[in-house]
Amino acid sequence: MRSVLTLPDDGARTFGAHVAGLLGALGAAQRGTGPAVEVLEGPAAGEFVQTFPQDAPAGTAAVIRTSGSTGMPKRTALPAASLAASAAATRERLGGDGHWLLALPLHYVAGLAVLSRALLGDTRVAALDLRERFTPEAFTAATRVLADQSALDADLLEEAPRPLYTSLVPTQLTRLLEDDAATEALRSYAAVLVGGGRTPDATRARAREAGIAVVLTYGSAETCGGCVYDGVPLPGVTAESLNGRLRLGGAMVAGPYLGDPERSAEHFSEEHGTRFYLTDDLGEVTDGVLSVSGRVDDVINTGGVKVSAQAVQRVIEALPGVRGVLVIGVSDPEWGQRVGLVLEEAPGTGIAVPDDATVASAVRAALGAPAVPRLVWRPAALPRLGNGKPDRRASISALEALGREA
Template sequence: MPRRLTPVPAPADPRALLPRLRAALDGTAPLAVLPAGPPAAVDTALAALRPGEPLEDGADLVVVTSGSTGGGRGVLLPAGAVRASGEATLRRLGGPGAWLLALPVSAVAGLQVLCRSVLGGTDPTVLAPGEQLAAAVARMPAGRRYTALVPTQLRRHLDAGPAALRAFDAVLVGGAATDPGLLARARSEGVAVVTTYGMTETAGGCVYDGVPLDGVRVRVTEGVELAGPTLALGYRLDPGGTAAAFAEGWFRTRDAGSLDGAGRLTVLGRLDDVVVTGGVNVAPQAVEGVLREHPDVADAVVFGRPDDEWGERVVAAVVAAPGADPDLAALRPWVAGRLGAPAAPRELHRIAAVPTLHTGKPDRRGVAAALRVGH
């Protein structure tokens, strides 16, 4: 009998997932977790997971990506890959410890916090919505303590006072480009920040502070490529997408990078134009399409720009419709209501026309460079 995938909603208390997670890590029952909301995100996840369809051989966890190309993908993770990632992480950090969960468990970073707790034989503590970090730390057991955050969370907790962050033996930071100034500030405050690089297809972060975890291999061809025991099998019911991204044991990321003489990786940026803001991937094409539907906008081009708070912010350059005067106060809620708040532009420019490449596609990088001159 083929195995069937039955996604489960993210529970109010993520620790309720632990029995299901243990079964998935043992290879006895597959697991996929739906996001807590909004409804559009749940619908996207269900479309990627396609419950009821037979599950591919070898897959034990299916995790949906954030949808950087306009729709999430179900990533097929074998239990062995998740275990390899969790065990290598614990070795790199200095051994098992108590984990604080501060990320959604429908995403690989949050799910891995639970996995590492299971593998380390510890009970996770959950940061409640609106709870102060210090209060959550006070509920954690003594001994080694770890957590995982996106850059926006790190900044906000630093602003609230670094004492609670200093209680952790390691604060993993990933999910978006982290501003060097933020990292320097955190480290100067005595916070044990560890930058992580990876994605759902690698069972989460697999390169820590530029150094691959045990067994992970990195090479740079047209972009960064990753191999090793943490790799996914491919994409749910998408053999074409799997073949394009996975080949001969390597996963082709869409990131540019470089390796120094010691093999330390520096990620230089994405090969495509996706804007990663607050750990959320935003597709510029989708934002442009929604902006063009606004009565005050004739045309638009969207790109990202570094932001101290969000890692990157969404920037829109618009061509005004005749007689119109578009502004952020009108355009932000227009986009947020259709694509979600992270996609709403935080900076607006007016241009006479959108330049295009020879392919006819908008020249986002050219617009960004031209606007940067006077910024």
């Protein structure tokens, strides 16, 4: 039954064929009949590149590159057994296999997990053309294609239609709930998994009022995707707080980080036959319910993508004509946070000061589009405290004011 459905236009069909190729390669890797697959971000938005890494350990099905908790690039090996365990635990929690709508990039674990779950259940995937801007209209149309095919399959097999599932980031859910047709489409899903960042309270309330079956997920590439749903660990998953830092355990734990034994040793361990992943999240587990209170590090989470403020700062500091730089997260109701930049120019050097376009180009080339500063303030001097450190509070206030004016 497994196949990739798309909207009926040439561009969508081309992208769908690309997804189908990855689905086949991932399936072979999970069965052990093909090599591991590494999914890389493509040259344009939404595109992905499928490669076959030579350094993946035996038993690896996929390799995902991720900024991780520090915002610095990591290559995480996803063992076939771990991917299968993650998919099986999701199936058990949701109550059965179903057809999936792919709305997330495939070089992120949340997108790849959609394919893994469909492979386990031998079910269909409807793929949005991720090269195009995400819109409520495209989501609604793809949902209709998936629902119609599900009904046809059920008639053919003389069984009840399979449930529909999808996985989104909070920003996507917020946008869909602003559109009546898309809200109605969301009601078609037995579960709408939402992860990659904190979902705003207003969005959660609106989804609840609309009767949308939202499931808030928590996890990462190191756990083959979400392994805690609505605060409750999936079957076979353990969660605990070690000195305030969250640790997750179970068969779904992936690893190691390829080419980084020190970081692997810091985060991955095994005790009494169970693999554990030590996160960089702060939180607690009370009466079996996990809650996240913050991060160990200083990472900006914008639209579900983690961006290292220090990494962005280093790129901008290297540009000619720059004296002082502060990169900081600015709260945003839609994206969770936006990347904010305070830039102090170097006067009297005779060197052209980089404009916003130059800064954006340099950051995009080094770290990707999500890391590009969206709010830029250029004071005569970087605000500083008496000890010489940047005044973060004053900088955030100024950037928030710019955001309100935009």
